[in-house]
């Protein structure tokens with residue numbers, strides 16, 4: 151088979167690895183925005199272009215005629231790359247623009263859950279004018295303000311993190327409204343966040359293991375929000391979740407799959423990534439993404455034992471129920487090395503090197519470019535290391551040893567995947583629920 155992959159971060163690096171591991175993958179074509187040497191070495195054709203240029207992607211795809219495409223990042227999905235490929239007869243294991251609203255429109259998703267009576271929504275309102283905003287926000291107590299549309303992870307402002315008072319939150323909501331015509335104000339949840347990603351073929355929903363991401367830049371969950379500094383999973387469930395939490399989150403993904411079909415008249419095909427939070431009395435939905443999480447892809451795909459090409463094909467054909475999708479019963483810890491100053495004022499263009507990896511660790515390049523001087527940092531997260539082992543302790547040690555081997559102006563979080571940090575999460579949930 152000939153397969154087209156769009157994107158060039160660490161998430162796409164592991165996607166490329168899993169696709170090319172399949173005996174069914176004869177040729178991998180990649181459309182990327184920079185030279186990621188890890189992906190380039192796996193590709194038969196590696197094209198550098200603008201991921202926002204739909205005409206260029208269409209031309210590249212038409213010239214190479216892949217059997218199917220799979221899209222890594224959210225922006226091309228929101229720009230309608232799947233629809234454009236479909237016009238020239240190339241199917242994708244990723245959602246169309248309309249279905250991708252699950253991620254690209256916060257109000258669409260909240261209204262969808264409300265309309266179809268799906269549990270997990272907060273108390274929320276979509277505003278199209280300033281009238282009643284302040285009163286509603288005060289009623290909620292603590293709020294979250296969500297700009298509509300993809301804002302590079304910067305559109306969601308949380309009270310206590312991004313602003314202190316209700317009035318400041320409402321000011322931000324007014325700015326969002328001016329920009330987009332509407333804005334969501336919702337209740338803030340207290341609890342522990344987790345990601346439940348599912349393969350979805352429009353009807354069948356197959357979960358990956360639950361994973362926890364770490365959004366804050368610095369140890370102890372301090373500092374600014376990032377794209378995600380690292381992730382971990384346990385061989386079974388995450389230790390702060392009950393089996394019922396996991397069932398509830400799965401049930402929400404199932405109901406949303408059915409609701410999307412009913413609402414938009416077309417099935418959602420691709421990765422349904424629920425950003426959930428376990429709260430005092432169950433599970434709530436923070437937001438949806440319509441693609442693999444990054445870094446979550448590194449954990450889930452490292453554990454995946456089933457042929458990823460078969461999964462993509464079954465996603466397109468609507469036959470995921472015919473596959474026995476298996477994940478290794480192991481722990482993984484992923485740690486990112488990021489440029490000094492990331493995310494607010496990151497260094498860019500510095501050369502970096504990596505020491506040979508310990509056994510049991512995989513490395514995935516992210517925001518890098520290969521130049522004549524060597525590998526240079528692109529300014530966003532640089533390189534991800536994934537340790538996989540029978541226990542979380544071993545997996546964490548592996549990832550930590552590997553990330554320490556980056557020579558360059560980078561930093562990373564030592565605490566991700568450590569017993570101490572995980573124990574704090576467990577205690578927080580115990581306190582909340584007892």
Ligand code: GLY
Pocket residue numbers: 363377378439442443444445446
């Ligand atoms: N892990 C956060 C994201 O992929 O959006």
